[in-house]
Amino acid sequence: MEIEFQRVGKKYESGQEALSQVSFHLRQAEMAFLTGHSGAGKSTLMKLIMMIERQSTGNILVDGVDLSTLGKGAIPYHRRRVGVVFQNHQLLFDRSVFHNVALPLQVSGADDAQTGKRVRAALDKVGLLGKEKLNPMALSGGEQQRIGIARAVVNKPQLLLADEPTGNLDPRLSAEIMNLFQEFNRVGVTVLVASHDLALVARMRHRVLTLNQGHMVNDGGFS
Amino acid sequence: MAKPPQPSRRGATRQQRQAGKTKNPWRTGQRFDIKLYLRQHQAFLKESLGRLVGHPLASIMTILVIAISLSLPGGLFVLLKNVQSVTDQWEQQSVISLYLFPNQDDTQALSLSHQLSSRADVASVEYISKEEGLRYFEQSSGYEEIMSTLPENPLPIVLKVIPKAAVDLTTLPALQELRAHLQSLPQVEHAELDAEWLQRLATILDFGQRFVYAISALLVFAVLLIVGNTIRTAVESRRDEVLVMKLVGATNSYIRRPFLYMGFWFGVLGGVFATLCIILLTLWVSAPAEQLIELYHAEFELQSFNAVEIIICLTISALIGVIGSWIAVSRHIRDIELQ
Structure with missing residues (x-):
């Protein structure tokens, strides 16, 4: 999936200007990191791509389609093509690992056989095959994060968004998670990861977009 | 993926822009799959019942409140039905007494009597002269x-018109019409249909019917509110789930469905209990009611809900459940938005 921001600005109703004049182009099958101090606008940028928020100015093109031309009814179908790992909106603890991961498939109406196959494939990729019947509560923080990733990729999305996916994890687990994203990217998925873990980002050797107070201050190689 | 035509924003009317907004470039090619639709519905039906069973105490309370609210109009309906079936049997020989003007002599009166007895709806006409009247x-x-x-006989000539139909609640309107017609004859000073008590009964029944309708409307509204409130709480308690579902691309109608089914179950189960209540109640009062009616020498068997009425009752209660939850859930799901 291809993402293009054209001089995008976002001003919240409170008057706070979260993004201003942000332009960048993320190509098909590209992987990039989004960095910046907290409050720099990383989350806002991700929300705009997910159509959780709408931009105030500028255009956002996804595969050439201007998101501002899409009505409310189109939002669910847009979101089905994007896998997200957000820190809040995590797992549901009233159901098993399997049913957490299966949610995107159920929502888009996959049949049971297909669902079972895809869920197990996704869990296999994140190394949790065999724990599908457990409640997520019974798993460790790192494993829970990987359930979230399995849920994000189970639908074979064309774009993977991750907002601070390594937030509470130790360096070894963080590296594992990042490697997972890299693997998805290798099979053609466009990946955008927001992280403030600069050391980790630098090690990954990918394109880095840096936000500072809503402005894109750096777009280029790893710093 | 093919690039969809971009609506030109400049110069486009608001309407055109709206139309452009509803277009969905990624939805095209997805065909409506009836099998999938049915399978999803079946799954939801089961799941929502499971949720009701999962909170047995709260569910039973709600169902009982609905049942009680529904059994009142249902019970009144059965009562009305029985009163009607009893009164339908009550009939009497109908008589319309025509009091002629004093200036009418016997010859004129007799000719009117012949004329009336040839009418299709009249069985016979009894002639009562002034003298006979005086004797009676x-x-x-x-x-x-x-x-x-x-000094002289003050009584008028009376013609007792016996219509073919006996008077009961069903023939009453036609007989009243006949009376009005006879009243309009030039020879007739006053025409009287001897069915006053039946007329009163008809009025009382009409009143009763309207009363039952009004009570039913109020209680149906109450049930809508009860279901709405219960569903609102259910949506609120599943807020996280609704948010995650929105995040992974669930449409609002998909999110709404389990709650609609929940409303459906509340309605149906409330209806089942209401029906049970009414049937038990009729059984309980049937013995004394039948004894009471027997005192009036009438054949009577207390009627309860029949099969058709049970189906109607359940359908209505299911509909109320779905509508009540629809109202609550539509409002509420829109309010729960990702942030």
């Missing part, structure tokens, strides 16, 4: 002495 009056009233002091 003296015999029955005991006013013989007073009558004998009067």
Whole structure:
């Protein structure tokens, strides 16, 4: 999936200007990191791509389609093509690992056989095959994060968004998670990861977009 | 992926822009799959019942409140039905008494009598002359002495018209029409249909019917509110789930569905309990009610809900459940937005 921001600005109703004049182009099958101090606008940028928020100015093109031309009814179908790992909106603890991961498939109406196959494939990729019947509560923080990733990729999305996916994890687990994203990217998925873990980002050797107070201050190689 | 035509924003009317907004470039090619649709519905039906069973105490309370609210109009309906079936059997020989003007003599009156008895809806006409009338009056009233002091016979000629139909609640309107027609004849001073108590009964029944409708409307509204409130709480308690579902691309109608089914179950189960209540109640009062009616020498068997009425009752209660939850859930799901 291809993402293009054209001089995008976002001003919240409170008057706070979260993004201003942000332009960048993320190509098909590209992987990039989004960095910046907290409050720099990383989350806002991700929300705009997910159509959780709408931009105030500028255009956002996804595969050439201007998101501002899409009505409310189109939002669910847009979101089905994007896998997200957000820190809040995590797992549901009233159901098993399997049913957490299966949610995107159920929502888009996959049949049971297909669902079972895809869920197990996704869990296999994140190394949790065999724990599908457990409640997520019974798993460790790192494993829970990987359930979230399995849920994000189970639908074979064309774009993977991750907002601070390594937030509470130790360096070894963080590296594992990042490697997972890299693997998805290798099979053609466009990946955008927001992280403030600069050391980790630098090690990954990918394109880095840096936000500072809503402005894109750096777009280029790893710093 | 093919690039969809971009609506030009400049110069486009608001309407055109709106139309452009509803276009969905990624939805095209997805065909409506009836099998999938049915399978999803079946799954939701089961799941929502499971949720009801999962909170047995709260569910039973709600169902009982609905049942009680529904059994009141249902019970009144059965009562009304029985009163109607009893009164339908009550009939009497109908008589329309025509009191002729005093200026009518016997010849004129007799010719009117012949004319009336040839009518299709009249069985016979009994002729009562002034003298006969006086005799009846003296015999029955005991006013013989007073009558004998009067200079002349004050009584008019009376024609007793016996219509073919006996009078009961169903024939009453036609007989009233006949009476009005006879009243309009030039020879007739006053026409009287001897069915006053039946007329009163008809009015009372009409009143009863309206009363039942009004009570039913109020209680149906109450059930809508009960279901709405229960569903609102259910949506609120599943807020996280609704948010995650929105995040992974669930449409609002998909999110709404389990709650609609929940409303459906509340409605149906409330209806089942209401029906049970009414049937038990009728069984309980049937013995004394039948004894009471027997005192009036009438054939009577207390009627309860029949099969058709049970189906109607359940359908209505299911509909109320779905509508109540629809109202609550539509409002509420829109309010729960990702942030």
